[in-house]
Amino acid sequence: MKNKFVKAILVIVLGSALFTSCxxxxxxxxxSGDAAQRVYVAPGKYDEFYNFVSGGFSGQMSVYGLPSxxxxxxxxxxxxxxxxxxxxxxxxxxxxxxxxxxIPWDDQHHLELSQTNGEVDGRWIFANANNTPRIxxxxxxxxxxxxxxxxxxxxxxxxSPFITENTEYVVAGTRFGVPGxxxxxxxxxxxxxxxxxxxxxxxxxxxxSGKMDLSFQLRLPGVNFDLSHAGKGKSxxxxxxxxxxxxxxxxxxEVNASQRDKDFIMAVNWKKAEEYIKAGKGKIExxxxxxxxxxxxxxxxxxxxxxxxxxxxxxxxxDICYLMPCPKSPHGCDVDPTGEYIVGSGKLAxxxxxxxxxxxxxxxxxxxxxxxxxxxxxxxxxxxxxxEVQKPGxxxxxxxxxxxxxxxTTFFVSSEVVKWxxxxxKVLDRVPTYYSVGHLCIPGGDSKKPFxxxxxxxxxxxxxxxxxxxxxxxxxxxxxxxxxDKMQLLLDFPTIGEPHYAQAAPADLIRNNGQLKIYDxxxxxxxxxxxxxxxxxxxxxxxxxxxxxxxVRSHFSPDNIEGIKVGxxxxxxxxNLEQDWDVPHGFSIRRAQTAxxxxxxxxxxxxxxxPTKVGxxxxxxxxxxxxxxxxxxxxxxxxxxxxxVPLSYSLGTNLPASSTK
Amino acid sequence: MNKSILLVLSLAxxxxxxxxxxxxxxxxxxxxxxxxxxxAADPASYDPKRGEGKYDTVELGATxxxxxxxxxxxxxxxKCTSCHKMTDEKxxxxxxxxxxxxxTPQWIMNFITNPDPMIDKDPEVQxxxxxxxxxxxxxxxxxxxxxxxxxxxxxxxxxx
Numbered sequence: 079m080k081n082k083f084v085k086a087i088l089v090i091v092l093g094s095a096l097f098t099s100c101x102x103x104x105x106x107x108x109x110s111g112d113a114a115q116r117v118y119v120a121p122g123k124y125d126e127f128y129n130f131v132s133g134g135f136s137g138q139m140s141v142y143g144l145p146s147x148x149x150x151x152x153x154x155x156x157x158x159x160x161x162x163x164x165x166x167x168x169x170x171x172x173x174x175x176x177x178x179x180x181i182p183w184d185d186q187h188h189l190e191l192s193q194t195n196g197e198v199d200g201r202w203i204f205a206n207a208n209n210t211p212r213i214x215x216x217x218x219x220x221x222x223x224x225x226x227x228x229x230x231x232x233x234x235x236x237x238s239p240f241i242t243e244n245t246e247y248v249v250a251g252t253r254f255g256v257p258g259x260x261x262x263x264x265x266x267x268x269x270x271x272x273x274x275x276x277x278x279x280x281x282x283x284x285x286x287s288g289k290m291d292l293s294f295q296l297r298l299p300g301v302n303f304d305l306s307h308a309g310k311g312k313s314x315x316x317x318x319x320x321x322x323x324x325x326x327x328x329x330x331x332e333v334n335a336s337q338r339d340k341d342f343i344m345a346v347n348w349k350k351a352e353e354y355i356k357a358g359k360g361k362i363e364x365x366x367x368x369x370x371x372x373x374x375x376x377x378x379x380x381x382x383x384x385x386x387x388x389x390x391x392x393x394x395x396x397d398i399c400y401l402m403p404c405p406k407s408p409h410g411c412d413v414d415p416t417g418e419y420i421v422g423s424g425k426l427a428x429x430x431x432x433x434x435x436x437x438x439x440x441x442x443x444x445x446x447x448x449x450x451x452x453x454x455x456x457x458x459x460x461x462x463x464x465x466e467v468q469k470p471g472x473x474x475x476x477x478x479x480x481x482x483x484x485x486x487t488t489f490f491v492s493s494e495v496v497k498w499x500x501x502x503x504k505v506l507d508r509v510p511t512y513y514s515v516g517h518l519c520i521p522g523g524d525s526k527k528p529f530x531x532x533x534x535x536x537x538x539x540x541x542x543x544x545x546x547x548x549x550x551x552x553x554x555x556x557x558x559x560x561x562x563d564k565m566q567l568l569l570d571f572p573t574i575g576e577p578h579y580a581q582a583a584p585a586d587l588i589r590n591n592g593q594l595k596i597y598d599x600x601x602x603x604x605x606x607x608x609x610x611x612x613x614x615x616x617x618x619x620x621x622x623x624x625x626x627x628x629x630v631r632s633h634f635s636p637d638n639i640e641g642i643k644v645g646x647x648x649x650x651x652x653x654n655l656e657q658d659w660d661v662p663h664g665f666s667i668r669r670a671q672t673a674x675x676x677x678x679x680x681x682x683x684x685x686x687x688x689p690t691k692v693g694x695x696x697x698x699x700x701x702x703x704x705x706x707x708x709x710x711x712x713x714x715x716x717x718x719x720x721x722x723v724p725l726s727y728s729l730g731t732n733l734p735a736s737s738t739k
Numbered sequence: 740m741n742k743s744i745l746l747v748l749s750l751a752x753x754x755x756x757x758x759x760x761x762x763x764x765x766x767x768x769x770x771x772x773x774x775x776x777x778x779a780a781d782p783a784s785y786d787p788k789r790g791e792g793k794y795d796t797v798e799l800g801a802t803x804x805x806x807x808x809x810x811x812x813x814x815x816x817x818k819c820t821s822c823h824k825m826t827d828e829k830x831x832x833x834x835x836x837x838x839x840x841x842x843t844p845q846w847i848m849n850f851i852t853n854p855d856p857m858i859d860k861d862p863e864v865q866x867x868x869x870x871x872x873x874x875x876x877x878x879x880x881x882x883x884x885x886x887x888x889x890x891x892x893x894x895x896x897x898x899x
Contacts, residue, residue: 598879633821705872705873
């Protein structure tokens with residue numbers, strides 16, 4: 079035991095030494111002469127792939143074109159976004175609601191594109207929030223967050239969102255063991271082993287609408303679930319999760335969670351779990367979680383708080399979960415396109431173990447166990463192992479596949495990507511990254527059908543790589559051509575920070591998915607829509623004032639409003655009358671306490687404003703819309719509280735007559 | 740003086756046209772709509788009486804179709820009258836008074852449903868753009884809606 083600990087420390091020390099020494103001295107050398115041509119996308123031409131990249135601590139998702147590396151959009155998901163008004167407008171606020179109220183930020187780590195028959199289908203992309211456990215679904219017809227579901231009994235929603243091959247389920251495993259919401263959580267922290275549990279959530283996804291529903295949770299020992307992937311093909315019906323901290327330490331984890339030589343990959347037979355649920359073996363537990371959905375016709379989010387969840391105690395059922403020993407704090411857990419091989423990456427290991435699904439099924443059949451872990455059978459390592467990739471590099475993290483029998487693994491400590499043969503486990507090629515690479519992505523690289531042309535590495539550290547921008551530097555991605563025998567670096571591009579996992583798909587799949595160009599104003603069922611200037615009005619209800627406003631190139635209606643008083647609660651419900659592709663208008667008002675609104679053609683959006691000072695307040699369009707954009711503006715007169723200035727509004731005519739006085 | 744006005748005008752036009760130019764080049768029509776990529780067509784082939792679009796002729800009734808005009812008025816209220824007055828006064832775009840006397844029915848139908856190519860080619864529309872400085876947006880008007888708007892314009896011009 080002691081010896082192993084020393085070894086682990088050695089690996090870490092060695093690792094940190096390599097950390098700096100391994101970065102490519104002149105990475106320009108790694109770029110071949112025609113790299114620029116191969117990533118050049120001429121003006122007006124389109125990229126070949128969409129790359130959806132997690133935004134890390136920004137809470138958002140960014141969208142890049144490949145091979146150019148051009149950023150196309152940032153889609154707000156878990157954090158307020160002043161640019162679009164996400165989380166600021168009245169309609170979007172419910173999307174960031176939780177069981178503990180409005181939460182305006184999160185940490186977004188992983189993304190997963192929906193699949194049909196194990197292939198990327200371009201309909202939705204799922205995103206996790208680590209900090210306040212949540213899963214979101216982004217609709218790729220609109221590039222808009224359509225749904226967010228909070229996860230009870232979870233803390234540190236890291237091993238998510240990963241999906242089954244027909245998007246039957248999105249799963250989410252908790253990183254932190256904690257007592258469940260339905261248990262007494264007021265316990266000494268040092269009772270971890272006794273009181274802390276891990277819950278894994280299975281979220282059902284509706285085939286047609288994509289609507290999510292927290293179907294059930296598995297109650298498991300309090301270990302840290304790190305990453306996951308679903309089985310596919312022959313292993314469809316199974317899910318695989320890496321677990322570390324099988325020591326169940328609760329302090330100084332960098333030492334205390336590295337005691338054991340092996341932690342686990344947990345295999346979950348989710349079809350079996352479904353059977354137990356059907357047979358009534360689950361237990362309804364009290365909890366609270368928010369389920370937020372976006373309605374495309376009312377342009378409004380709705381938040382519903384649910385108060386129970388179905389929990390299945392997997393420790394009591396002996397044939398749902400099995401543990402496969404996996405060396406040294408496993409991180410990545412990746413299943414090859416055939417569904418046969420499961421690659422575990424012990425982040426402190428100097429080899430990569432590859433497990434065989436067939437061998438696992440065989441070992442389960444023979445009850446080839448070395449014991450159990452809190453009631454869950456532990457299979458014998460050698461009985462489930464396909465083999466180990468020897469001396470691949472230091473700090474293996476994540477693996478993706480090219481569909482041609484090759485695997486590509488990132489190495490955080492030695493800063494490289496290593497290509498190896500899945501069957502023979504021979505290392506075939508290696509390239510440096512710049513540097514401390516985390517995840518990697520091959521378009522479709524975790525599906526049954528990878529598009530094995532490019533590989534993108536997402537790097538944690540970019541010291542000296544770009545023009546310096548102070549103590550904090552940009553994060554980065556690097557694009558490699560993997561179409562030949564040897565990987566070739568083509569391009570670096572900066573990313574919003576910090577990119578974790580990413581997904582990519584052929585551009586045509588996304589852009590030909592029936593993309594929305596405008597919101598059809600005829601179908602706009604927003605309760606406070608103004609369909610045309612004739613419907614614009616200002617209505618006072620006590621101290622609440624509702625302004626039904628429209629916008630079009632190049633004016634607002636109304637553009638003069640009087641009779642607003644200090645202390646009023648003013649709601650601007652603004653409808654963009656345009657029905658033309660790419661003509662949003664913005665709305666911003668002097669001393670707005672929230673953000674601007676950016677309103678898409680045919681959409682209605684609401685800004686709340688509480689005037690605090692007497693005077694004239696201008697408002698204007700923030701998105702350059704036409705030659706007369708600067709003219710797109712208006713005035714509001716704010717009178718003292720209790721003033722008797724009558725409420726009036728106008729466009730093109732000075733009203734009331736008294737306002738000239 | 741004259742020169743500086745011209746400069747401002749052309750600058751304004753450049754801005755107004757900016758967004759359009761990016762998409763005019765496109766080899767991709769999202770949403771599966773009919774491709775309208777006649778950008779490179781010979782300007783000499785443009786018929787200023789007909790305009791450009793799917794309408795060659797439009798049959799008008801001898802008298803007004805009241806129901807159609809009412810429908811057209813509703814649509815115009817949502818999609819048109821923010822920019823067009825019913826008088827001859829210019830708002831964002833020209834006033835509608837007399838438009839059915841100035842333009843052929845097919846020209847009006849083509850312009851409502853297919854504005855962008857016509858703004859690029861029609862000499863009178865280009866002259867109008869120098870005054871208004873805002874390109875008429877494509878408001879996603881359907882054929883039925885456009886016909887209703889035309890009838891509403893006729894009503895506005897005194898057809899009984």
